[in-house]
Amino acid sequence: QVQLVESGGGLVKPGGSLRLSCAASGFTFSDYYMSWIRQAPGKGLEWVSYISSSSSYTNYADSVKGRFTISRDNAKNSLYLQMNSLRAEDTAVYYCAREDLRSRTLDYWGQGTLVTVSS
Amino acid sequence: QSVLTQPPSASGTPGQRVTISCSGSSSNIGSNTVNWYQHLPGTAPKLLIYSNNQRPSGVPDRFSGSKSGTSASLAISGLQSEDEADYYCAAWDDSLNGRWVFGGGTKLTVL
Numbered sequence: 001q002v003q004l005v006e007s008g009g010g011l012v013k014p015g016g017s018l019r020l021s022c023a024a025s026g027f028t029f030s031d032y033y034m035s036w037i038r039q040a041p042g043k044g045l046e047w048v049s050y051i052s053s054s055s056s057y058t059n060y061a062d063s064v065k066g067r068f069t070i071s072r073d074n075a076k077n078s079l080y081l082q083m084n085s086l087r088a089e090d091t092a093v094y095y096c097a098r099e100d101l102r103s104r105t106l107d108y109w110g111q112g113t114l115v116t117v118s119s
Numbered sequence: 120q121s122v123l124t125q126p127p128s129a130s131g132t133p134g135q136r137v138t139i140s141c142s143g144s145s146s147n148i149g150s151n152t153v154n155w156y157q158h159l160p161g162t163a164p165k166l167l168i169y170s171n172n173q174r175p176s177g178v179p180d181r182f183s184g185s186k187s188g189t190s191a192s193l194a195i196s197g198l199q200s201e202d203e204a205d206y207y208c209a210a211w212d213d214s215l216n217g218r219w220v221f222g223g224g225t226k227l228t229v230l
Contacts, residue, residue, distance in 0.1 A: 004163075035219060037219070037221075044121055044207065044221060044222065044223040044224040045156075045158075045164070045207055045209070045221040045224070046221065047218055047219035047220065047221065050217075050218075050219070059215075059216050059217055059218060061218065062215070095163065095164070097164075100169075103152070103169050103170050103173070104151060104152055104170075104211050105152075105154050105166065105169040105170070106154065106166070106209065106219065107166050107169070107175070108163075108166075109163040109164045109165075110163055111161075111162065111163050112163065
């Protein structure tokens with residue numbers, strides 16, 4: 001079955017960096033676009049970034065553009081999010097999600113990893 | 120501020136029917152399909168409805184979705200206590216080189 005497992009979250013000081021990973025299994029990872037979505041404490045879901053199946057296309061929310069970089073390694077069935085210049089407002093649970101292009105749906109999500117930015 | 124607009128809360132008693140609305144614009148709901156998610160704290164969001172009104176396998180037919188113009192709605196009939204959760208609408212938005220947009224979420228309370 002489809003599984004997405006995030007890792008790499010933790011406590012980091014403002015201005016610091018963190019790299020999140022998402023390990024995928026149960027499907028042909030290289031066939032799918034992938035996204036990162038986050039949820040700040042007490043807030044709703046916010047899309048962060050997406051990457052196409054071959055890494056040709058990426059896009060970012062304005063709130064993270066220039067600070068975050070999405071990437072993937074299809075040989076390792078893994079998705080990444082490099083987060084630099086972290087701010088308190090980046091504190092959130094970060095989820096990776098698979099996109100089904102045919103139905104234009106984020107159909108499977110991981111359980112999330114918590115990132116806390118605090119001094 | 121979320122791009123899609125949902126009521127922050129909804130409630131109903133067991134067995135009742137409740138609906139949750141989701142309002143957007145021409146660049147998202149008006150030109151793309153709507154998905155609905157059920158989210159319990161500490162868990163992965165679960166896809167409830169895709170392509171406006173389609174249920175993934177395993178989702179009870181008590182859950183239904185509809186879309187008209189730039190608005191959509193999720194209906195839950197025969198409300199059960201386990202339906203108490205946060206519900207989010209989502210759609211692809213064609214602006215800003217393409218992005219996913221979400222509603223702010225609706226907290227459903229089963230009284």
